[in-house]
Amino acid sequence: MTTAKTKQGFQPWHLKYRPQSINDLTGQDSLQKVLTRLITEDSVPQALLLSGPKGTGKTSTARIIAMSLNCEEEVTTTPCGECKNCKAIQTGNSLDVVELDAASHNGVDDIRKLVADAGYAPFSARTRVFIIDEAHQLSNSAQNAFLKTLEEPNNHTKFLLATTEPHKMLETVRSRCLPLRFRRISQTEVAHRLEDIAKKEGVSIDENCLEAIARSSKGGMRDSIQLLFEVSCHKDGDDPLKVNTVYEVTKELNPTQVEFLLTSVAQGNSYNLVRCCQRIEESALDINKVFDAL
CATH class of the missing domain: 3.40.50.300 (P-loop containing nucleotide triphosphate hydrolases)
Incomplete structure (x- = not known):
């Protein structure tokens, strides 16, 4: 048997x-x-x-x-x-x-x-x-x-x-x-710890991705490890996890979106500004995190 x-x-x-x-x-x-x-x-x-x-x-x-x-x-x-x-x-x-x-x-x-x-x-x-x-x-x-x-x-x-x-x-x-x-843990220290965990779990991950996770966790190691696991669940194939995956998971603005939004404000371009706000709404981004990014 x-x-x-x-x-x-x-x-x-x-x-x-x-x-x-x-x-x-x-x-x-x-x-x-x-x-x-x-x-x-x-x-x-x-x-x-x-x-x-x-x-x-x-x-x-x-x-x-x-x-x-x-x-x-x-x-x-x-x-x-x-x-x-x-x-x-x-x-x-x-x-x-x-x-x-x-x-x-x-x-x-x-x-x-x-x-x-x-x-x-x-x-x-x-x-x-x-x-x-x-x-x-x-x-x-x-x-x-x-x-x-x-x-x-x-x-x-x-x-x-x-x-x-x-x-x-x-x-x-x-x-x-x-x-x-206890103090908030620096982004560098969080990223190093996450890199070590990713290696132990056999997760291939981009350095920018680790930095984005560390930045999003705001100095909390527990939250950053939980986010690393959540992001790793989106891994597809053998390619390293990319930074955009982090922004998709956390519902935050990525750097390109931040630059586009701020440029629209600086130039007084109301068309681009409204268009960007529509994209934020369509993507169901967390509005508080949008303000944090800005």
Whole structure:
């Protein structure tokens, strides 16, 4: 009897190529130095506030810190990724690393439950880590209920708060956390990372295409990797992917269209201007992205 091979399920590229150690973080050199020192000296504070634009690695970094503190080999900036603790954290099955999405769990009762859980000793790891994503969406009452625990947590507990809008959080909460600020990743750094991923996936892609993807993602690595996958789905034959494919996928103006539109404005050519606007409407381009391009 023939046995069919089990086909491995598809894994989204932004998860497949998610950084697994501090050294893997792209475009965050300053943060790498700070975290390397804190982890190497085993002096990670009880509460960290990870803030910055979306897709720059905040939640990934929080998980890396959790693995670094709980790898069975040792506290290290390069967790093995193979031990029981590392694998449980990677798959989200660790009893000692709890992730809370504050977008949907933002009330006082949610925080009270978290505070109660934080009182327990670790089950199988060294440190219990609580990762709160979109922390700015916690209600003021929930943040106030969190203050005492943030100020005087147990020695075996760390709180990692990730947010894109730290200014929306109470000053009393922010003052109790060590701030780690993520910056937008430069287009050059994004393009280099995308080139590496494309090679690993066997996707032939034009350099201008990589630059267009990097520009469109506005400094977010996650968005750029997702866009690279989307663009790669349009590949036809062995020819490298061209830059126009990116503009077709993102519904943005390409450089030729931008030049034509601006020239029409500069020359006061209302006929060409109206014609260009008609093409934009017919192509169903995203009008906000049209304004961004201009």
